[in-house]
Structure formats: C-alpha cells, structure tokens
Amino acid sequence: MSIEYTPMRLDGKRILVTGAASGIGRATAILASQLGAQLILCDRNQDGLCAVASECPGSQSLVLDLTDVAALKARVAECVTEFGKLDGLAHIAGRPYISPLKTVDRDRFDDVLHLNSYAGLNLAQLFSSRRIGNDGGSIVFVSSVYANVGSAANVGYAMSKGAVQSMTKALAVELSGKKVRVNCVAPGFVQTEMSEAISAYFDSAHEGEVDKLAPLGTGKPEDVANMVCFLLSDAARWITGAIMAVDGGFTAQ
C-alpha cells in the first residue's frame, strides 16, 4: 500500500533558513531540501553556504550578517521578489556566550542578544508582511534548554534564548490572525561546530562529562532538524506557541 499524502513533506514551500552553513542549520537545510522545499539559505560564512547549497538543489544563497538590520531587510526583499513569497522561516543562527556574571561584557552581550533574539524578531517582522510571507506560514525559532535550566557562566546566553521562548508565545498569538504558526525548538547539548568551539576551552575530560548530561547522551544536528522540519510542515498545522524540547531527556531529569 502506498501513502499518497505525507504531511511531513515540504513540497512547494519556500523556506528561509538562517545559520545554514553549519550545525543544526545545515542539517535542517539538507533535510528540508530532501523533503521538497525550495530554500533561501542564509549565513555569514560564504564557503560553508556554498557547500550546503550544493546539497540543496535549486536553493538560493544569501551571504549576510543578520545583525545588519538594513541589509537584512533589503536582501530578503530582493530575494523574495526573485524567488517568490515565503511559506516558512527557520531562524537557527546563534552564538554561544560563556561568561560568569563578573565578566559579562555589555558589547559582547549585545552581539549575542542581537543575533540570538533581535534577528529573530526582525525576521518575523519581515515574514509577517504580506509582501514577504504567505498567510498560513510557519516560523520556527531555536532556543535552548539553558533558557529553562540554570547553568553557571551562561547568563548572557540563557537570557538571549529565554527571550526567544517569550517571543514565540507572543507572536504565536499575534500572528494567528494570518494563520502563521510560531514555534520554538529547545535543543539540549548537540554535537556541532559551536559546541566543539566551546569544548575547545576545556580539557578532554570535559567531553565525557558532556555526554552524561542527558539520559540519551549528546544529540546530532539531524535530531533537531527533524523537529524543525516537522514544525515547518503541515503535519504541525494545529501546533503554535509550542516550545519543543529536543534534548535526549535532559529536562526530564
């Protein structure tokens, strides 16, 4: 027996993926492409973006610093004119910030907040315009378990990711009139270039400790990409304002 309708498919949907050059963004782009989506891939890293684009046939690439709001608005508008209006947005670009309270630096914190939180708000603002996004679309943000679970030396990152969860709920209500769904994934510790950069600060004993944080161990970018694509798809058509933990059971403890 064949299944004729598979709601997880993304055929015909035009989706903007930020942070697409690496980690969860890269895995999401590749999976969404395999599920039939047409993609606009966005990242600062041109080489990484080229590599991912080669795995996503028909995709367009936007090399862009998301904290440059004027450039973001102009470039996304240009892309939509050429490519067509968007049905989905996955804001995955993000940056860690390890610092105990005493050394939290305002400039560095502003950078983190800008990319992790404000950029999502700016993108949602664009997406909610009928010139850019179609009614009935889906926005997916990426937060973190550390928005909900305290950890030392992480206050700046936790605040930036907590804001993403608050934004998700507020926008889910505000954009419901346009049938735009807004959801958020809260990953646990995932093996990515970002987590490797953090691990580089520590010695090798740290790696074993990280793997014990969650009952199911450390995740892979694909584990989170599965949830992002589900939320982008029609299979999630009655889900909005949700914070989905994808954390190997970390927050079940």
Added chain:
Amino acid sequence: MDKNAFLDELANILDEANVEDAANLRDYPSWDSLAVLSIVALADSKFGFTLKFPDVKGLTTVADLWAFFEKNRTK
C-alpha cells in the same frame, strides 16, 4: 588594557582588594572553576584571544598569567 587595569580586573574576579605579581593564583580563596571561566572570558572580550583551561593549568603566579596575556593578546 594595560597591566594595572588587568590587575584590577583580576582582583575583582578573585574578590580581593588587590593582587600581587608573586602570588600563587591557587592560594586565593576565590580561585575556582568560575574564576577560571571569568579569566577565559576576560581574555576573549578584552584581549582578543582564546584562553583554554589547559593553558591556565600551566600558569602559577599572577605574573605568569599577565605574561601569558601579554604574549597572546591581539588587542
């Protein structure tokens, strides 16, 4: 950031009125993993280099730490 400003920052991290060149870092009561992370963050934000935990293990005195910062700083 010059040496005096660095010593002020370090004293703040270690909850001391001041710190001395010859003092052993591990003799300060507030020396712990969070203090080390604060020093790592200081290296990143004010001196423009990545200080790693294993690097810190090889440093003994305040003067050693400053010398390491001086050698590796990019700003």
